[in-house]
Amino acid sequence: DIQMTQSPSSLSASIGDRVTITCRASQGVGNDLAWYQQRPGKVPRLLIYAASTLQSGVPSRFSGSGSETEFTLTISSVQPEDIATYYCQKYNSARETFGPGTKVDLK
């Protein structure tokens, strides 16, 4: 089975900071990689799919890049509403595994 890892596991950011989260797959997954945001007590929300395509309605400060085994999610200027846990996920395969998550909070 393909395993997904994320780094860091948590980070603290100030409003306006640029934040980058990395997701790694133990084997190549092509571009079949999504990013989700889960605010505390809320339902997960799709941010990015196909590694770099912004889901409709998601602010443009979010962006994704990468392919095969290494991917990044970038928030260009962190806003208060971005305080959340972010998960990557490989999909479009037999098993659609999530990464362990990266918690983003305010410094």
Added chain:
Amino acid sequence: EVQLVQSGPEVKKPGESLRISCKGSGYNFTNYWISWVRQMPGKGLEWMGKIDPSDSYINFIPPLKGHVTLSTDNSISTAYLQLNSLTASDTGVYYCARRRTYGLEGFDVWGQGTVVTVSS
């Protein structure tokens, strides 16, 4: 409006079974996989398994074999997750989510989550 609406919270005793429903509306139910995702208290998202409503193809993670049953009733656009022989470790929030069968997108619509508590 496209949405997935799940059944309400459940409180069960160890050894009992439960069934959670997930009703889709606003889209063609058979054109999208339904996946089930578990989140234990204070933990991350865990993909449990998925079903293709068009042909009932199912896949789920091996540890759940024998513990979980997935099904759909396409006449009412509803997917079901059945958990058998419950233990305290089944306590958590269960989400259903859809993904287009031949699409490039991830899980674009999620249910609101069903809270399950297993306690004696």
